Amino acid sequence: MISLKNVSKSYANHEVLKDINIEVEEGEFVCIIGYSGTGKTSLMNLISGLAKPDTGEVLLDGKPVTGPGPDRALVFQNYSLLPWLTVKENIALAVNQLYPQWSKEERAAHVDKHVAMVKLSHAGDKFPRELSGGMRQRVSVARALSMDSKVLLLDEPLSALDALTRATLQDDISSIWQRERKTVIWITNDPDEALLLADRVIPLLPTSPATLGKSLLVPIERPRDRKAVNHDPVFKSLRSELINLLLESKAKQRVSISRKLVLPDILPEDLRMRRSRPWISDRGPRRRNEQKQETIELVP
Numbered sequence: 001m002i003s004l005k006n007v008s009k010s011y012a013n014h015e016v017l018k019d020i021n022i023e024v025e026e027g028e029f030v031c032i033i034g035y036s037g038t039g040k041t042s043l044m045n046l047i048s049g050l051a052k053p054d055t056g057e058v059l060l061d062g063k064p065v066t067g068p069g070p071d072r073a074l075v076f077q078n079y080s081l082l083p084w085l086t087v088k089e090n091i092a093l094a095v096n097q098l099y100p101q102w103s104k105e106e107r108a109a110h111v112d113k114h115v116a117m118v119k120l121s122h123a124g125d126k127f128p129r130e131l132s133g134g135m136r137q138r139v140s141v142a143r144a145l146s147m148d149s150k151v152l153l154l155d156e157p158l159s160a161l162d163a164l165t166r167a168t169l170q171d172d173i174s175s176i177w178q179r180e181r182k183t184v185i186w187i188t189n190d191p192d193e194a195l196l197l198a199d200r201v202i203p204l205l206p207t208s209p210a211t212l213g214k215s216l217l218v219p220i221e222r223p224r225d226r227k228a229v230n231h232d233p234v235f236k237s238l239r240s241e242l243i244n245l246l247l248e249s250k251a252k253q254r255v256s257i258s259r260k261l262v263l264p265d266i267l268p269e270d271l272r273m274r275r276s277r278p279w280i281s282d283r284g285p286r287r288r289n290e291q292k293q294e295t296i297e298l299v300p
């Protein structure tokens, strides 16, 4: 189980995350959803151990997370494959490191199994440059799964893909998850993706600093059919609740600073007078304090 207790994170003097509390159960699929720039990646870095919280603690099975480890496999948005290695070699790199005690044949079979799991058996000997974005992300997912980690952490894994490829990958990853039942924390900015995939969706509210909002349980049976859920009243009501939570929090956060600007103590020359009353010689700039004092209120 993963727990974050009263976690906060700042960069220089900028506090990005505050009062973050999460408990993720073993085998649970949790999506964290938030606007861009809210602190989703910062949160993922804390869970993966790539960054340390300023306050609070991150625990895995009750033990503090002190750095990255093979018990938490990561998938990033940008595939992060080694371009000079083939699909199988990219996956083998992780497998060879984690299972040096296995025979060469055992490791090759493990790699092949995971290449097949993401439907890439036909492309096992291709290089990343020969693959589409969707295929590259399948390799990243296969590499993460091949590590047999307890936990899979995915940071906007499908955001760089077109909508159709994204939909296919969502369905494929969802059916892999139903077989494997790993603990998954998936970061997204797409409410439909979150509700289609997760057991539970947690909004990261764009307050300043950001904090987690109320968890929404998704009691929709699996396998979930993406066309059918669009007509499911539970799905529709969860979607509007989730969107409202995010929109309301954004609206509250909108700064209501009202600043008073005092204009400079000078009035510009009125050029219209030059044409309409050319006999007036005193047309030049005049001091504002000789006129009525004005202030302008700016409300952004």
Ligand SMILES: Nc1ncnc2c1ncn2[C@@H]1O[C@H](COP(=O)(O)OP(=O)(O)OP(=O)(O)O)[C@@H](O)[C@H]1O
Binding pocket: 011, 012, 016, 034, 035, 036, 037, 038, 039, 040, 041, 042, 043
């Ligand atoms: N290493 C860093 N140093 C300083 N500021 C940072 C650092 N990493 C992130 N930030 C700032 O923290 C805030 C949150 O960034 P973060 O990348 O966590 O957000 P995000 O929700 O993942 O955004 P996106 O969806 O656009 O990737 C931003 O204001 C960002 O500029």
